[in-house]
Amino acid sequence: MMLGSLPREIGRRRMFRFVLWKFGPDPDRDSVHLVYCEGEDEDGTRCGADSGEYTDREAAELWPFEHATEYPEHRSYGHLAYRPMITTPTEEPS
Incomplete structure (x- = not known):
């Protein structure tokens, strides 16, 4: 079978939209802090x-x-912090 004879689907298209994302703290989850000696x-x-x-x-x-x-x-002490983060699009894709 030659490449030129492969069946092609005509009329099917896909549209990709580039969306900007932001990264920040998750407002629905609490940070956790621990101090150790x-x-x-x-x-x-x-x-x-x-x-x-x-x-x-x-x-x-x-x-x-x-x-x-x-x-x-x-x-002498150390401080460990867990801060939940999320990524969200700057505008919801349509």
């Missing part, structure tokens, strides 16, 4: 205590002050 005990082991998960960043960031009342020598 990187301080070391006298024997050199890492503390590893953490605040637990908070949806309020400021509440999570208050935890190191509570932890420092019991362990004043622990002065």
Whole structure:
């Protein structure tokens, strides 16, 4: 069979439309914050205590002050944040 003899469908068309997208926070889901202690005990082991998960960043960031009342020598902390994100078209395709 030669290429020129392949059947062709005539009249069928497709239209593609380019749509701009944006990337941003998901308004329907909460962010999660966790603060953890990187301080070391006298024997050199890492503390590893953490605040637990908070949806309020400021509440999570208050935890190191509570932890420092019991362990004043622990002065190094980390902050992990999970922020749900979504992509949405700038205008809905028609």
